[in-house]
Amino acid sequence: MSTKTMTVAGIMSGTSADGIDVAVVRIAPGKLRPNITLLAHEGFHFPAPLRRAVLAAMNAESTSTAELARLNWRLGIAYAEAVEATLKRHDVKLDLIGCHGQTIYHQPRAAAYAGRHFSCTWQLGEPAILAMTLGIPVVSNFRPADMVVGGQGAPLVPLLDYALFAHAKRGRVLQNIGGIANLTAIPAGAGPDAVIAFDNGPGNMVIDALAQQLFGKKFDRNGAYAAEGVVLKPVLASALRNPYFQIKPPRTAGREQFGREYAAKFLAACNKHSDKPEDALATATALTAETIAQSYKQFVRRKMKSGVDYIVSGGGARNRTLMAMLAARLQPLGCELAASEEFGLPVEAKEAAAFALLAWQTWHRLPGNVPAATGATRPVILGQVTYA
Secondary structure (H helix, E strand, O other), X not given: OOOOOEEEEEEEOOOOOOEEEEEEEEEEOOOOOOEEEEEEEXXXXXOHHHHHHHHHHOOXXXXXXXXXXXXXXXXXXXXHHHHHHHHHHOOOXXXXXXXXXXXXXXXXXXXXXXXXXXXXXXXXXXXHHHHHHHOOOEEEOOOHHHHHOOOXXXXXXXXXXXXXXXXXXXXXXXXEEOOEEEEEEEOOOOOHXXXXXXXXXXXXXXXXXXXXXXHOOOOOHHHHHHHOOOOOHHHHHHHOOOHHHHOOOOOOOOXXXXXXXXXXXXXXXXXXXXXXXXXXXXXXXXXXXXXXXXXXXXXXXXXXXXXXXXXXXXXHHHOHHHHHHHHHHHHHHXXXXXXXXXXXXXOOOHHHHHHHHHHHHHHOOOOOOOHHHHOOOOXXXXXXXXXX
């Protein structure tokens, strides 16, 4: 099947559950990899009732089928509205939409259930609403195919990272800091089989939870609260002993590991050492920075030559305190820290753009996973198509 140039909208709402990013990209066939041009990007906050419903459903101990069915439909409406609003602001005509959906449960490793062992994942957001409302075919449900062939269903961004950032002479690390932090490492001159990618651990997830509980804020804007605190070293040292941080890649994490229960225990530990809430934020921020730096040093550094561009995207790139902590830890390791905007891609747009590319791959019956990143036994075509 021959490939063709298409204009594709990618939709992403991540583990932070703060809203929706839409990236519109033009994707054209290339000799070695697709040529990708960002045409537009918009971000939309979830309405407060929808965000509450999303957070309540994530890793919930109990809920109802009616609640999940309604949330699936409501998210589909929100995604359609976000794309409609984007198209009103930008003079573009779409050929295709790629919608990641909202992850409410992700179990990358096999566990026992009803007499069998298996892994599983679930993303909500009814694609038929998008397809029928906008009159544009939609690719969704990207993760399961990779998991069925032994992968962890994540990370799926490495295909975009390689297409946009692979360099003949410079090693590149693409570090996304959303609710969860994840990286893609591309050695200089490497092919896609040499890509290293995995979830570092908590990104903004614990920071956001503490900001909301301690200060009534959705997040610590610019890391202002953390900047006023001191890192509680005993708490940080204890947190770094979490077994997740010793798992060799491929590995993936979510709210199941670092969600509200984890944040509550982390805050309780901070309160034993300090009654200053800023100290808890500083310690949570240091946990993100330290786990990113340690995972790079432990699993990536020896495979990278000197001269590494460490390119940060996601909401965490806006946190000045976090970026300063990262620079202090990564620069001595030979990394030059930069935001993805310095390479022409807004920090909030990358993951949405990734699912636009994955939709393009699926439409052309091309694989979208990178087995070296997910642990899958082979490349597979990802997702399902809902026709308009």
